[in-house]
Amino acid sequence: METPELPKAWMGGATSTAQVKYLLEKDLDWTSLSPSLCLEPGERTGKNFRLGTDQIIRDQDGRSRISFEDYAVAMIDELETPRRSVRRFTVGY
Numbered sequence: 001m002e003t004p005e006l007p008k009a010w011m012g013g014a015t016s017t018a019q020v021k022y023l024l025e026k027d028l029d030w031t032s033l034s035p036s037l038c039l040e041p042g043e044r045t046g047k048n049f050r051l052g053t054d055q056i057i058r059d060q061d062g063r064s065r066i067s068f069e070d071y072a073v074a075m076i077d078e079l080e081t082p083r084r085s086v087r088r089f090t091v092g093y
Contacts, residue, residue: 003074004028006037014058018037019066029086030086031082031084031085031088032087033089034090034091034093035066035087035091036056036063036065036066036090036092037065038056038065038066039061039066039067039068039071040067040068041067041069043067044067044069044073044091045069046070047073049070049073049074050092050093051089051090052089052090052091053087053090055090056092057092074091
């Protein structure tokens with residue numbers, strides 16, 4: 001939420017997500033997947049993306065982006081084979 005690139009219109013969603021994360025950390029087994037700053041239609045590459053923790057993932061040109069299709073692949077991979085219990089992770093190129 002501290003990055004100046006986050007559109008102001010998204011701040012309410014980001015703030016409420018942070019509050020929910022705080023509440024979940026107390027008693028539940030949870031996982032949260034955060035997209036890049038730019039989440040848009042594109043191609044499904046399947047594995048040409050990187051995973052991170054709390055940092056924004058950027059490509060070699062400094063852009064933070066991921067396609068809907070690859071975001072879905074990262075989400076389904078985690079659902080099928082959980083590796084990030086009780087934490088947030090990020091995805092991007």
